Amino acid sequence: MCGIIGYVGPRECRDLxxxxxxxxxxxxxxxxxxxxxxxxxxxxxxxxxxxxxxxxAVAQTNGHLSGSTGIGHTRWATHGRVTEENAHPHWDTSGRxxxxxxxxxxxxxxxxxxxxxxxxxxxxxxxAEVVAHLISEYFDGDLVEAVRLAYNDLRGHYAFVxxxxxxxxxxxxxxxxxxxxxxxxxxxxxxxxxxxAFLSETRRVQLVHDGEIVAVTPDxxxxxxxxxxxxxxxxxxxxxxxxxxxxxxxxxxxxxxxHEQADAVAExxxxxxxxxxxxxxxxxxxxxxxxxxxxVIIVACGTSYHAGLVGRYAIEWWARRPVEMDIxxxxxxxxxxxxxxxxxIGISQSGETADTLAAMRLARERGAKVLAITNIxxxxxxxxxxxxxxxxxxxxxxxxxxxxxxxQVAAMYLxxxxxxxxxGTLEPEVRRGLVxxxxxxxxxxxxxxxxxxxxxxxxxxxxxxxxxxxxxGRHIGLPIxxxxxxxxxxxxxxxxxxxxxxxxxxxxxxxxxENTPVVCVATDSPVLDKxxxxxxxxxxxxxxxxxxxxxxxxxxxxxxxxxxEVPAIDWLLQPLFAVIPLQLLAYxxxxxxxxxxxxxxNLAKTVTVE
Ligand code: F6R
Numbered sequence: 001m002c003g004i005i006g007y008v009g010p011r012e013c014r015d016l017x018x019x020x021x022x023x024x025x026x027x028x029x030x031x032x033x034x035x036x037x038x039x040x041x042x043x044x045x046x047x048x049x050x051x052x053x054x055x056x057a058v059a060q061t062n063g064h065l066s067g068s069t070g071i072g073h074t075r076w077a078t079h080g081r082v083t084e085e086n087a088h089p090h091w092d093t094s095g096r097x098x099x100x101x102x103x104x105x106x107x108x109x110x111x112x113x114x115x116x117x118x119x120x121x122x123x124x125x126x127x128a129e130v131v132a133h134l135i136s137e138y139f140d141g142d143l144v145e146a147v148r149l150a151y152n153d154l155r156g157h158y159a160f161v162x163x164x165x166x167x168x169x170x171x172x173x174x175x176x177x178x179x180x181x182x183x184x185x186x187x188x189x190x191x192x193x194x195x196x197a198f199l200s201e202t203r204r205v206q207l208v209h210d211g212e213i214v215a216v217t218p219d220x221x222x223x224x225x226x227x228x229x230x231x232x233x234x235x236x237x238x239x240x241x242x243x244x245x246x247x248x249x250x251x252x253x254x255x256x257x258x259h260e261q262a263d264a265v266a267e268x269x270x271x272x273x274x275x276x277x278x279x280x281x282x283x284x285x286x287x288x289x290x291x292x293x294x295x296v297i298i299v300a301c302g303t304s305y306h307a308g309l310v311g312r313y314a315i316e317w318w319a320r321r322p323v324e325m326d327i328x329x330x331x332x333x334x335x336x337x338x339x340x341x342x343x344x345i346g347i348s349q350s351g352e353t354a355d356t357l358a359a360m361r362l363a364r365e366r367g368a369k370v371l372a373i374t375n376i377x378x379x380x381x382x383x384x385x386x387x388x389x390x391x392x393x394x395x396x397x398x399x400x401x402x403x404x405x406x407x408q409v410a411a412m413y414l415x416x417x418x419x420x421x422x423x424g425t426l427e428p429e430v431r432r433g434l435v436x437x438x439x440x441x442x443x444x445x446x447x448x449x450x451x452x453x454x455x456x457x458x459x460x461x462x463x464x465x466x467x468x469x470x471x472x473g474r475h476i477g478l479p480i481x482x483x484x485x486x487x488x489x490x491x492x493x494x495x496x497x498x499x500x501x502x503x504x505x506x507x508x509x510x511x512x513x514e515n516t517p518v519v520c521v522a523t524d525s526p527v528l529d530k531x532x533x534x535x536x537x538x539x540x541x542x543x544x545x546x547x548x549x550x551x552x553x554x555x556x557x558x559x560x561x562x563x564x565e566v567p568a569i570d571w572l573l574q575p576l577f578a579v580i581p582l583q584l585l586a587y588x589x590x591x592x593x594x595x596x597x598x599x600x601x602n603l604a605k606t607v608t609v610e
Contacts, residue, residue, distance in 0.1 A: 002027055002028045002073060002074060002075050002076050002088070002100075002101070002102040002103075002193070003021060003024025003025065003026075003027035003028060003073065003074040003102065003192075003193045003194070003197070004024075004071070004072070004073050004088075004100040004101070004102050004159065004160070004161055004180075004191075004192060004193050005017055005020030005021060005024060005071065005072045005073075005100075005190070005191070005192045005193070005197045005198070006070065006071040006072070006100070006161045006163065006171040006173070006190065006191040006192070006216070007020075007068075007069070007070055007071075007171075007188065007189075007190055007198075008068070008069045008169055008170065008171050008188065008189055008216055008217060008218055009068060009185065009187060009188025009189060009218045010068055010187060010188060010218065011068055011188060012066055012067075012068060013036060013067060013068050013069065013070040014034065014036060014058060014065055014066060014067075014070065016190075016198075016201065017034050017036075017070050017071070017072035018034070018051070018054070018055065018058070018072070019200065020072060020190070020192055020197035020198055021034075021051055021054070021072045021073075021074045021197075022051055023194075023196040023197045023199075023245075023246075024074055024192065024193055024194060024196070024197050025050070025051055025074055026394070026395040026397070027074060027076065027102070027193060027194075027394055027395070028074050028075050028076025028077075028394065028395075029050045029051070029074055029075075029076070029395075030048070030049070030075055030076060030077050030082045030377055030378070031046065031047065031048045031049065031074075031075045031077070031082055031083070031084070031086070031087035032046070032047060032050075032051055032053070032054040032072070032073060032074040032075060032087060033045060033046035033047065033054065033072065033073055033075075033087045033088050033089055033100075034054070034058065034065065034070060034071070034072045034073075034089070035070060035071050035072075035089040035091070035098040035100075035163065036065050036066065036067040036069070036070035037067045037068075037069040037070065037163060037164075037165055037168045038064075038065075038066060038067035039067075040165055040168075041095070041096070041165050042091070042095065042096065042098050042163070042164075042165045043061070043064060043065045043067070044065075044089055044091070044098065045057045045058050045061055045065055046084045046085075046087040046088075047084065047087065048082055048083060048084055048087065051074065069163060069168050069169060069171065070163070071089055071098060071099075071100045071161050071163050071171065072089075072100065073087070073088035073089060073100035073101075075087055075088060076377070076392065076394065077377060080124060080125035080126040080127075081125065082377065082378075085123055085124045085125070086124045086125055086126050088100045088101065088126075088128060089132075090123075090124055090126060090128050090129040090131070090132045091123075091132050092120070092132045092133045092135070092136030093119070093120050093121045093133065093136070094136065095165075096136070096164055096165040096166055097132050097135050097136040097139060097146075097162060097163070097164045097165075098132060098162070098163050098164075099128065099131045099132045099135065099160050099161065099162045099163070100128075100160060100161050101128035101131055101158055101159070101160035102158060102159050102160070102178045102179075102193055103156060103157050103158030103159060103160075103176070103177070103178040103267070103270065104127060104156045104157060104158060104267070104270035104271045105127040105128065105130060105131065105154055105155070105156045105158060106127075106155045106156035106157075106270070106271055107153075107154065107155040107156065108127035108128075108130045108156075111130040111134060111153065111154075112129075112130050112133075115130060115133045115134065115137065118137065120133040120136075120137075127156075127271070128158075128160070131150060131154065131160055131162070132162070134150040134153060134154075135147055135150045135162050135164075137150075138150055139164065139166070141166070141167075142167075143162065143163075143164050143166075143167040143170055143172050143215075144170070144172050144213070144215045144222075144224070145228075146162075147162050147172040147174055147213055148213055148224065148226060148228060151174045151176075151213060151226055152226055154176070156176070156270065156271070157176055157177035157178060157266050157267075157270055157442075158174075158176055158177070158178050159173065159174065159175045159176070159178035159179060159180040159193065159208075160173065160174055161173045161180075161191055162174075169217055169218060170215055170216065170217050171189075171191055171215075171216045172213065172214070172215050172216070173191045173208060173213070173214045173216065174212070174213045174214075175208045175209070175210060175211070175212055175213075175214075176210060176211060177210055177266060177442065177443075178193070178263070178266075179193050179194060179263075180192075180193065180208040180214075181193075181194065181195055181205050181206070181207055181208060182205065182206040182207075182208060182214055182216055182221050183195070183197075183198040183199075183201065183202045183204065183205055184202060184204040184205070184206065184220055184221065184235055185198075185201055185202040185204070186202075187218050187219070188201075188218050189216045189217065189218060189219075189220065189221060190202065190216075191214070191216050194248055195238060195240075195245065195248065195249070196245040196246060196248065199238065199240065199245045203237055203238045203239070204235050204236070204237060204238075205235070205236050205237075205238055206221055206223075206233045206234070206235055206236070207233070207236070208223070211225070211226060212224070212225065212231060213225075213226065214233075221233070251591075252398065252587075252591075252597050252598050253396075253397040253398040253598045254398035254400055254402060254491070254587055254597045254598055255587060255597075256398075257396055257397070257398050257402045257403045258402050258403070258449060258580070258583050258584060258587065259449055260393075260394065260403045261402065261403045261406045261445050261449065261580065262442040262443070262445040262446035262449070263394070263403075263442070264391070264392070264393035264394065264403040264404070264406055264407040264410075265406050265407060265410045265441055265442050265445055265576065266442035267392035267393070267394070267407075268390075268391050268392050268393065268407040268410040268411055268414075269410055269414070269438055269439070269441070269442070270392075272414055273414075273435050273438060273439055274435070275432075275435075276428060276431055276432040276435060277417065277418075277421045277431055277435065278414050278417045278418045278421065278435070280389065280414055280415065280418045283371065283387045283388065283389045283415075284371075284385075284386055284387025284388060285343065285369060285371050285386060285387040287422055289343070289369060290343070290418070290419060290422050291422045291423065292341060293321060293341060293342070293343050293419075294322075294339060294341035294342055295321070295322045295323070295324060295341070295342050295343075296315055296321055296322070296323045296324070296342075296343050296344075296345060296419075297323070297324045297325075297326065297331075297336075297338075297342060297343070297344045297345070297363070297368070298311060298312060298323065298324070298325045298326070298344075298345045298347065299325075299326050299327070299328045299331045299344060299345070299346050299347075299356060299359040299360070299363075300327075300328055300346065300347035300348060300353075300356055301327060301328050301329065301348070301353050301355055301356055301607070302401070302486065303349070303401040303404070303405050303408075303483060303486065304347040304348055304349055304353075304356070304401075304405075304408060305325075305327055305328075305347070306405065306479045306480075306482050306483040306486070307347055307405055307408035307409045307412060307479075308325055308345070308347050308408075308412070309325055309478070309479035309482070310409050310412060310476060310479045310480075310575045311323075311345070311347075311409070311412030311413075311415065311416060312325045313475060313476050313479075313572065314412060314413055314416035314417075314572055315412075315415070315416040315419060317416075317572055318416050318417060318419070318420040318425060318426055318434075318572075319416055319419035319420040319422075319423050319425050319426075320420075320423065320425045321419060321423065326359075327355075328346070328353070328355035328356040328358070328359040329355040329359075329610065331359045331362075332355060332358045332359045332362050336362070336363075336366070338363055338366040338367060338368040339367060339368065340367045340368070340369075342363075342367075342368040342369070343368065343369050343370075343371060344359070344360065344363035344364075344368045344369070344370045344371070345370075345371045345372075345373060345415075346359060346360040346363075346370060346371070346372050346373070346381055346384075346385065347372075347373045347374075347408055347412075348372070348373075348374050348379075348381050349374065349375045349376070349391070349393075349396065349401055349404040349408070350374070350375070350376055350379060350605070350606040351372065351374035351375070351376040351379020351380055351381035351382060352376070352379055352380050352381070352606050352608050353606065353607050353608070354607065354608050354609055354610045355607075355610050356381065357380055357381060357384055358610070360372065360381065360384045360385060361384055364384070364385075364386070369386045369387075370384070370385045370386050370387075371385055371386065371387045371388070371389060371415075372384070372385035372387070372388045372389070373388075373389045373390075373391065373408060373411050373412070373415075374388065374390065374391065375390070375391045375392070375393050375396070375404050375407065377390065389411050389414070389415060390411075391404060391407035391408055391410070391411050392407065393406075393407035396605075397598065397605075398597065398598045399490075399598060399599055399600055399603045399604070399605050400487055400490050400491050400586075400597065400600065400603075402487075402583050405483060405579065406445070406576055406579065406580075409575060409576055409579075410438070410441070410576065413434075413438060413573065414438075417431065417434060417435070433570065434570055434573070437569040437570045437573055438573065440569065441569075441573065441576055444567045444569070444577070445576065445577065445580065447567075448566060448567065448577055448580055449580060449584075452564055452566075452580065452581050452584065453584060455564060456564060456581050456584040456585055456588060457584075457588045459546055459562050459564070459585065459588075460584075460585050460587075460588030460589045460592060461588070461592055462562075463517045463546070463589065464588075464589050464592040464593060466494065466515065466516070466517050467494070467495070467515075468494065468495050468496070468497075468511065468516060469485065469488055469494060469495075469496045469497075469516075469517050469518075469519060470496070470497050470498075470499070470508060470511060470512070470516060470517075470518045470519070470543075471484050471485040471496060471497070471498035471499070471518070471519045471520075471521075471582075472498075472499055472500075472501040472504060472518060472519070472520045472521075472531075472534055472535075472538070473498075473500070473501060473520065473521035473522075473531070474500060474501045474502060474525070474527045474530060474531050474534075475525050475526070475527050476523075476525060476571075476572060476574070476575050477501075477520075477521035477522065477523060477525065477531065477575075477578070478498075478500050478501075478521075479575065480521045480548075480575050480578045480579050480582065481498040481499070481519065481521050481582075482498045483579055483582065484498070484519060484521075484579065484582030484583070484585070484586065485497065485498035485519075486498075487582060487583055487586035487587075488582075488585065488586040488589065488590075490586070490600050490603065491586050491587065491589075491590035491595065491597045491600050492586060492589045492590040492593055492595060493595070493600075493601070494589070497511070501520070501530070501531055501534040502530065502534070504534055504537065504538075505537070509537070509541065512538060512541040512542070512543040513541070513542060513543065514542035514543065514544075515543075516543040516544065517543070517544050517546055518538045518543050518544065518545050518546070519546050519547075519548075519582065519585070520534070520535050520538070520545055520546070520547045520548070520560065521547075521548045521578050521582075522535065522547045522548065522549050522553075522556045522560070523548060523549060523550045523553075523566060523571065523574040523575075523577075523578050524550040524553065524568060524571040524574065525571045525572075525574075526571075528553075528555075532555060532556065532559055535547065535556070535559040535560060536559055539559065544561055544562075545559065545560040545561055545562070546560065546561070546562045546563075546564075546585075547559070547560035547562070547563045547564070548563075548564050548565075548566060548578045548581050548582070549563050549564070549565055549566070550565065550566060550567075550568040550571070550574060551565045551566065551567055551568045552565075552568060553565075553568070564581040566578055566580070566581070
């Protein structure tokens with residue numbers, strides 16, 4: 001994720017942009033930059049590091065970076081290393097068109113080749129720079145039209161804002177699946193990734209929807225569709241206070257982050273899905289090694305461990321490679337037997353968890369190759385590994401992991417598909433189908449969260465006083481149960497247990513009575529029939545079943561009392577949906593009990609001690 005902000009109006013914009021970036025810093029903070037139109041040209045300043053570095057760089061311009069139309073950006077690197085050249089804004093060859101972009105342009109290499117052939121000179125390694133050159137190529141005095149034409153050439157998922165020295169009182173934004181909002185002030189306007197960026201200046205906002213272009217001037221805004229037709233957009237009044245603003249209008253960070261899951265998955269997949277396979281060239285582990293890999297061993301803690309479990313099923317099913325899974329704190333002390341043909345994957349959102357780091361170091365000492373899957377650039381895990389696969393969920397503030405979990409699962413799917421491709425274990429059309437399903441996931445996740453929020457709240461209110469919850473699942477349903485049970489105990493302090501449903505009769509069945517809610521993950525899978533039998537066994541003991549099922553699967557509804565349905569795409573991908581009702585259930589129960597979900601007792605976001 002990156003944060004973008006723009007201002008157009010009568011005021012000196014530098015400090016307004018800096019303040020906007022400060023509010024957006026949670027979206028990325030590896031580098032930042034500003035561009036401002038001044039006396040017929042555009043000045044720009046970039047800095048590597050957090051906003052303090054940009055503040056110092058701006059101070060060194062001795063006031064030269066001044067003007068009243070400008071754009072700013074805070075970056076979370078995707079394409080291109082963290083350098084001043086790769087920081088945004090980017091510009092065209094003449095330096096007159098500047099842009100800031102959040103997201104990924106998937107067809108950037110082909111566009112760049114075409115633009116270079118036409119004489120464009122690139123100054124960065126980013127995908128975003130093509131947008132500036134493309135707009136410049138189309139610019140014929142009308143920046144809005146140039147952005148519209150450029151937008152129609154772009155593929156990917158992004159939001160950007162463009163500005164030109166030749167059209168000094170307009171900013172033009174475009175949105176495709178990444179957030180963008182307009183702020184309407186008195187004789188001045190803002191455009192940003194999120195409302196808090198300008199909330200101290202105006203509370204009047206207009207939402208930019210998917211596939212829309214907006215021209216912003218000091219007098220207001222004009223919305224158009226990609227075909228050039230005009231669109232109407234109402235102005236909404238936002239009544240958030242400071243604290244709510246930081247949470248983007250949500251009551252808690254956890255809820256905000258649950259809603260950000262579509263974005264987290266989209267960003268993690270962006271640029272990594274090709275026509276019929278995955279593109280993971282930059283993970284630092286060679287294809288030769290992966291083709292010859294003897295065994296994959298996944299180590300992690302807590303929620304990251306559950307993401308790894310989903311990955312294990314996907315790797316085994318698709319790539320037919322043996323996978324071992326262990327909790328990092330166990331692995332490191334069990335004197336594991338490793339070889340040079342083993343790949344150890346350490347999954348850690350923070351990249352700083354002491355046990356996971358120790359397990360990764362041990363694996364390396366014993367000759368295995370180590371791949372880190374982490375959300376944090378520059379974290380210790382990135383230094384203790386031979387290769388890194390980044391999740392791109394953005395900063396997660398709620399202590400209970402939500403959006404970082406779905407991003408980790410998405411990363412595991414990418415890796416499993418890559419391995420399957422290298423080992424030739426999936427028919428091309430099956431692979432193509434999985435890639436298409438993955439591509440559709442962000443959109444489906446966004447819809448799902450909205451659709452199930454209210455029904456899940458009702459279920460939560462019904463069960464909020466229960467003293468114990470049992471979670472049952474099989475195969476890919478099991479890690480989702482483990483994760484759902486962890487979420488509930490973390491934020492509500494209610495004792496929970498999660499079991500492989502087949503194990504129920506070997507013990508946990510003794511816990512069931514007519515007061516016990518049993519959460520069953522019963523999405524489509526080759527073992528659904530077995531799961532249905534387990535649900536029937538639960539009901540026969542008088543306990544109550546809350547089931548998560550695939551859409552249209554009436555069979556589950558016949559057995560369970562309360563059912564939350566999730567989209568029915570390839571069954572192995574359904575964990576990415578199935579976890580969402582369980583996160584919401586935990587969240588709503590904790591809220592109904594009046595608890596602080598963002599900072600549950602005794603927990604810490606990063607566990608740097610063993
Ligand atoms: C649960 C949670 C923890 C972490 C665990 C590992 O909501 O957040 O269980 O998943 O502490 O943390 P990372 O992924 O940073 O290594």
